[in-house]
Every structure is written in structure tokens, then in C-alpha cells.
Amino acid sequence: MPQLNGGGGDDLGANDEMISFKDEGEQEEKISENLSAERDLADVKSSLVNESETNQNSSSDSEAERRPPPRSETFRDKTRESLEEAAKRQDGGLFKSPPYPGYPFIMIPDLTSPYLPNGSLSPTARTYLQMKWPLLDVNHGSLQSRQALKDARSPSPAHIVGPFCLEFPGQSDLSLHQFQLSNKVPVVQHPHHVHPLTPLITYSNEHFTPGNPPPHLQGDVDPKTGIPRPPQHPDISPYYPLSPGSVGQLPHPLGWLVPQQGQPVYPITTGGFRHPYPTALTVNASMQSFLSSRFPHHMVPPHHSLHQTGIPHPAIVTPNVKQESSHSDIGLNSSTILYTLHRKHQDSKKEDEKKKQPHIKKPLNAFMLYMKEMRAKVVAECTLKESAAINQILGRRWHALTREEQAKYYELARKERQLHMQLYPGWSARDNYAGNQQGKKKKRKRDKQPGEGNDLSAPKKCRARFGLDQQNNWCGPCSL
DNA sequence: TCTCCTTTGAAGCAA
DNA sequence: TTGCTTCAAAGGAGA
Structure with a gap:
């Protein structure tokens, strides 16, 4: 996958962020196009699930050439070409391929230190944030964007037929994302819809529903949504309610009780970890200022996980436990x-x-960020409600994204991880593993796919076990 | 009420 | 180093 820093030295960047394709490819789109409007939702779902089988039956002639070569150095180029071809074919020339090979990253010089010594965002970083996250809108309020969103509300896309969603990955995705990137996507508000930046703001908002805002928040109510807006600093995104200077001066904003706005990213807690939460000691001044500017001050270390109101923070997973009187x-x-x-x-x-005991959730990866952003859109466009089916669509759309678009999410994910590391220096992903997490469900082991564990995979096992330099220890089949 | 499904990516871990 | 597993989000479905 795209190398975010190009140098490979960034421990936060994914080293293997290669766009992979399972791939259904062109045949899938043709099949989708041939779906009649009379087909009901079940058929659509079924086609989503069984499309790979259908493709195998209907596209045997192109199977071999569509199958990505194993670990070929041309794989990246081929996948990009296939993407571009599909986009061009379906988009009528709207899509323009990047004029340069390789991964089209636009990087600021030092992403790890986008802050000035005084703790504020550097102009470069600010420009970068605006560029990367248009909705962040560091200079303007969100009202304009919302207005744009509302004005851009348009009839359902052409590929939506009837009460269900026909999936044409190429065109729909491109057009959708072009709209998305221009903040003109007609987002239909969904109960679970979150702002595209929400992944940077919160990991979970399902526990909190809009309620009567506290008096200090009622002065600024979004006329469009009716959702109160927390106090804003002119230089700070409206989605991050407190400015650095206001931290500690304002009464508790309760911003995280308001969906989509003012929601913090990560819980601050002292419990449930292998290590005491040392954030206050480890977060440097810049990060402290950054956090203060981005999150309600109750989220800035060293506050504990429970809100002043006693309501646990939504990002802290507290399994529902029956209240035992x-x-x-x-x-x-x-x-x-x-x-x-x-x-x-x-x-x-x-x-x-x-x-x-609450636990810190893993930082969202690029695809998860993408899902959070696009889920509501897919739900709005389709009548699908099952997350499994929606995720299938999202998975295909993810692959249909251009590299630039994917890069945006990889970059977001990288920042997520970076922030997560800053907030929870001692946290490890294994903290959330079932073995370490009391009361955490243990996921069922995946069923072995056909072909897994057979002789075909044995060579890899021996090679993994003994290495290439100890081939004398390899078993017979592996030595072949 | 709990678990599964379904996706991709990151991380942990065993071999 | 490789491959497998788990977890992150989401919410309907089914046990």
C-alpha cells in the first residue's frame, strides 16, 4: 500500500499499504448493470455475497489475467491501471489519472511536528490540515459547509434504482467522492452518521443522543440541524470546541454529548491498562496545546475517564453490566x-x-475511517441496513477509490495512530485482546477457507518456521 | 442478550 | 519472516 512518507522510516506509516484486490473487476460491474429494477433487496444482498462465485462462472476467460500476480513488482501498476481504466470507462473521462507514477502523496515536511514552539499549528500544518481535511475548515465555521451540503442536495444518483442500491463501484464511487471532497455531498443525516472527521473526534457516539444542551451551549445553535454548537475559536475547527486559551476557563462544555461535534477522540482513563496512564507526563507541551484545542478540556490529560457528570466517556468501552442492586x-x-x-x-x-474496566480502543485504520465517513451515505443511498452488506459495498468502494482518495484516509489513520500513541504511550493492541480483557468476548476462530492448511500452504509454513537458511529442516513437500 | 456477519488494516504472536 | 488471529465500526439477524 502507499508508503506515506516514502522513506519507510516512519513507524506510524503502514509499510504494506498495498491496495489489494480480491477482485471482482469488470464482470462484476456488468453483472450489476444487468440487474433489473424488479430484483428485490434480498437478491441484491445475495448478489453481493455470491458475486465472487458468479464472477468465477461468468468470467472464466478473463480470470487468469484479472487475478493479480503473486507479489509481482508490477502489481501496483496493474492495479492502478485497472482502477484508472475502470474509472475512465465509467466516468466518461471525468477521471483523470495522476500524471505521475507511484503513489501520489502530498506530504508536509514534518508531519510529526506540525506545531510551532508555542504549541499552535504551524502555517504549513494549518494549510495541510485544510487541504487534507476540507471539513476541518480551520478558518471558517462549518455553517458554510453545511449550507453547501444542503444546497447540494440532489436527487438520488442515477445508479440508485428503486428502493435498493445497485452498486457500480467505479462511477458511483468516483462521483461520490468528488462530491465528498468538495463538501457538496448530499449527506442524509443518519442516526449514526458522523462527521467525516469524527474518527479524529470520537470513536463512538452511539451512546449519546442529542438532548437538551446545557445553557452555555444554547447560544449557538445550528439553524440547519438544530444541534447546538459549542463555543468556537476562529482558528479552530468548529468540530473542536475549545481553543487553547479557553481551556480551563470555560465551564465544562459537555461537547461530547452533542453528536458530531466536540467529541473527543480517545478516552482518558487511568484504569484498565497495563500501565498507569502517564499522559500528563508524556504529552509534550505542543501536544497538550493541540489536544486542548481539539478536544474538550476534560479530554485533555490528566483528567480521568469519567466525566464530571459521572457519565463515562463514549470512547471508553464499558461493557453493559446489569446493575446489581x-x-x-x-x-x-x-x-x-x-x-x-x-x-x-x-x-x-x-x-x-x-x-x-474501560479499555482503550484501537486507533481506526484507514478503511475504518473511510467506513465511518461513508457508511451513512451508503445507508442513505441504499435501503440496506445490514452492516455486513454495507461493509461489502464499502469494501468495494474502497478499492475503487483513487490513490489520492485512499491516501487521505491513510494519512488520517496515520495521524490517528500518532495521536493515539501520544495519548496512550503504554497502550498496546494486545491490551484489548480477549485474553487480557476480562469480559471481552473471544472471537470465534475463522473457519478455514478451502485450500488453507493443505499441502499448498505447507511450504510457506516450513519457510516461515525454519527460514530459507535451514531448508534442510524443511519437510518433504516444502523442500520440493 | 449475546454472537455472528462483513469489510480492510494494524498489530500481536507463534513458528 | 511468514502466516494466522484479533480488534477496530456498524447494526440487523439469528440463536
């Missing part, structure tokens, strides 16, 4: 029963405490 144990006269209940209560209390 401690009062139920009171008033029983039997000492035996009391003892038993006490023991039982103690045990359950321990379990609850373990379960209640």
Missing part, C-alpha cells in the same frame, strides 16, 4: 443467606469491576 442484600435476617449473598455479591462485584 446492592440493596437487595440488605434486610435479610438469615446470616447464612447474608453470608452467601455477600460472597455472591463480592464475586459478582469483582467480575463487574473487571467488566467495568
